[in-house]
Amino acid sequence: MKALHSTTSRIINILELISNNKEGYTLTEISKLLDIPKTSLSPILKTLVYYNYLAYNEITLKYSIYIGILSVSSSVNKNNAIVKFIKEEMNRIVASCNEICQLGVLNKHEVLYVEKVNASNPIQLATSVGVQFPANCSALGKALLFKHSFKELENVFPGELERRTENTITSIKDLYEDIIKIDQNGYATEREEGMKEVECIAVPIIKDNLVLAAISVSIPLFRSSQKKKDKVIDLLTESRKKVEKYISNMNVKSIFD
Numbered sequence: 001m002k003a004l005h006s007t008t009s010r011i012i013n014i015l016e017l018i019s020n021n022k023e024g025y026t027l028t029e030i031s032k033l034l035d036i037p038k039t040s041l042s043p044i045l046k047t048l049v050y051y052n053y054l055a056y057n058e059i060t061l062k063y064s065i066y067i068g069i070l071s072v073s074s075s076v077n078k079n080n081a082i083v084k085f086i087k088e089e090m091n092r093i094v095a096s097c098n099e100i101c102q103l104g105v106l107n108k109h110e111v112l113y114v115e116k117v118n119a120s121n122p123i124q125l126a127t128s129v130g131v132q133f134p135a136n137c138s139a140l141g142k143a144l145l146f147k148h149s150f151k152e153l154e155n156v157f158p159g160e161l162e163r164r165t166e167n168t169i170t171s172i173k174d175l176y177e178d179i180i181k182i183d184q185n186g187y188a189t190e191r192e193e194g195m196k197e198v199e200c201i202a203v204p205i206i207k208d209n210l211v212l213a214a215i216s217v218s219i220p221l222f223r224s225s226q227k228k229k230d231k232v233i234d235l236l237t238e239s240r241k242k243v244e245k246y247i248s249n250m251n252v253k254s255i256f257d
Contacts, residue, residue, distance in 0.1 A: 082257070086215065087115050089242060090239075098121070104214055105214075113132070115129060134161070137164045137193050139190040147209065153175060186203065188204075204240070207250075
């Protein structure tokens with residue numbers, strides 16, 4: 001493999017770091033976290049601000065993701081036939097159950113959120129398009145890990161599993177036992193494992209025994225009932241079948257192909 005361009009690598013690392021924290025980071029924090037000298041980091045950040053990829057808050061002195069990067073992400077999704085098809089299904093799901101629907105893919109041990117359709121009375125979630133979230137803390141993550149063996153899970157999570165609430169699964173053994181239930185049920189669930197007062201249901205999108213993506217619906221506990229959850233499961237299952245049929249004859253290994 002040829003040597004990578006150091007400045008380009010730094011820019012990518014900066015954007016990935018900041019995208020995972022909606023509060024943003026200061027120059028000093030970014031410098032320490034990425035081990036980049038401030039003298040080298042400062043002009044990169046200023047350039048990213050100039051082109052609207054980052055926003056700079058003069059009060060908190062923090063840099064955060066801005067509209068430039070979001071517009072690039074949006075254009076990728078809009079021009080992708082598979083993502084467009086899934087988005088149509090997500091709109092159908094939300095129109096029927098009036099709860100937030102999200103699409104995610106697996107990036108190492110985290111879920112990368114690709115699309116989101118809000119309900120008319122949406123709840124505030126810790127996730128949004130472009131943000132990454134620990135896979136062990138979400139139904140989306142469990143669905144994306146569906147085909148992983150116990151050993152593969154150990155490789156995905158070489159260290160401690162991140163905890164977000166007291167209900168978060170923090171052992172590989174418990175995570176694996178939860179994931180294998182998907183084979184019987186056809187869907188993944190979590191209740192207050194990633195965020196208090198919210199439960200989620202998710203289904204994997206599978207082609208040639210590979211999980212390409214997953215779709216989820218988030219339900220606040222005060223609106224949850226077994227009847228509603230059964231309806232959401234039916235909606236997600238129907239959409240999963242439609243998407244898998246749509247991509248069945250495509251030569252793809254990713255929803256972005």
